[in-house]
Every structure is written in structure tokens, then in C-alpha cells.
Amino acid sequence: MGKPSYILGLTPMEAWRIARHTLPFTRNAPAWTVMELMTSPKHSRGIRFAELLLRQEAVAARNMKRQPISFENRRVVEIGCGPLGGFGPMAIFCGATQFESADPEWDDGLFFDPQVVEYYHRLHYADLVSLFGKRLGFDEFITTMRERILVKRTGFEKAPIEGQVDVVLSQSVLEHVFPVEDTISKLSQIQHPRTQILQLVELGNHYPTANPFEGL
Ligand SMILES: C[S@@+](CC[C@H](N)C(=O)[O-])C[C@H]1O[C@@H](n2cnc3c(N)ncnc32)[C@H](O)[C@@H]1O
DSSP states (O other): OOHHHHHTOOHHHHHHHHHHTTTTTTTTOSSOHHHHHHHHHHTTTTHHHHHHHHHHHHHHHHOOOOOOOOTTTOOOEOOOOTTTTTTTHHHTTTTSEEEEEOOOHHHHHHHTOHHHHHHHHHHHHHHHHHHHHHSSSSHHHHHHHHHHHEEEEGGGGGGGSSSSSEEEEESSSGGOOOSSSSHHHHHHHHHEEEEEEEEEOOSSOOOSSSSTTTOO
């Protein structure tokens, strides 16, 4: 999408968020507010992570021999899960023993804010039940997320995520990390030969270059 159509497609709240991150007096305010997240057409839909995963699994199944990603009893890591835990709630709902992530925009207080619990997690939970069956009650879902989701507010490359992990995911992050080498090096430290990986990148040009692949 070109810049003009991107700007014209923003909701008033999205436009305000961009403005407040640009204005000198509000530039250092928190990355996200509950209102911005809950009115965001993108961030308010937790189920988009399941849609992304299931779509990629379907594409992969047509083109290669590969076991679908499983979260059951696995240790799961996501690079840059975003403000609402990305693939984390689905991973926990589907039986992950631990979900860890690092994102410079993470805010612990937002994830369990009462409005986020009632609006975002409850809707997301209903969608997860429809897709995967009633594996947990809602209260148990929230309690299990409190126990098993661990996100650090830092770049992934510096995060205290050590040892071997079973599943590594990211969605629209690797194309935002400059330079990407430290992230790749961190990834190589935590993967083992049977680690399942899904790194989704959006191939629009996020670099200040004429060609999105220049220097990659
Ligand atoms: C386009 S957003 C995608 C967020 C989320 N994955 C999603 O799909 O909603 C890019 C994310 O990358 C995060 N990010 C930027 N640099 C990072 C780094 N070095 N390590 C981890 N996350 C990073 C940003 O804070 C932001 O949340």
C-alpha cells in the first residue's frame, strides 16, 4: 500500500496515535493506551494470529513435507509479540508450558487491564473455543496466561531468553529490526534441530532504500 492510501485508511484514533508520537510534548508518552488498542481494527482482533498461523500451515502443507506447529507441552518464544501478546494467548490456550517474548513496546499493565480482559481476552477466548474446542474455562485461561506468559520490555536480541525452545514465531517484526544480525544470532542460540519456526514478514519496503531487498 502506498503512503497516501495508508494515511487515508487510518481511523481517527490511529491518526491521533501517530500525531501524539510526533508532537514534542507527547512524544515520550506510553507506546499504547487501552483506548487505542481496543479501537484498533488490527490490534483489537486477537484471533488474527490464529488466522495467520492456520493460513501459513495450509500453504506450507501444499508445498512441503512438514509437521504442523504444535503448542502442546512446548516452550514457545515470539520475537516482538506487540502490545497484546501476539501468538501468546493462543499458544497458552493450546497447551504451551511457557510463552516468552520481548518487545520494546510491551507494557505489563496493559495486558491485564480490566478493559482488555473484558473486551479483548474474552472475545479472543470465544474465538479460540470455536476453533480449538473448550480446552479451558475463561477464568482458567486468564490465570494460566498470568502464570505462563513472560514478556520483557526490550529488544529480543538483548532479552534474557536462554536455553533451547521448541517453537519460535514472529509476525511483521524481522523487517522492523535494524540491523537484523543480532536478532539472527540470538535466534541461533535458542534453537535446536527440531525447533519449529514461523517467521512472517511483510515484504513492503521498511528500509530507507529504493529496493526492499537492498542490503538484506
Ligand atoms: C509491526 S509491529 C508487529 C507487532 C506484532 N507482532 C503484531 O503482529 O501485531 C512490529 C513490532 O516489532 C517490535 N520490535 C521492534 N524492534 C524490536 C526488537 N529489536 N525486538 C523485538 N521486537 C521489536 C515493535 O515494538 C512492534 O511491536
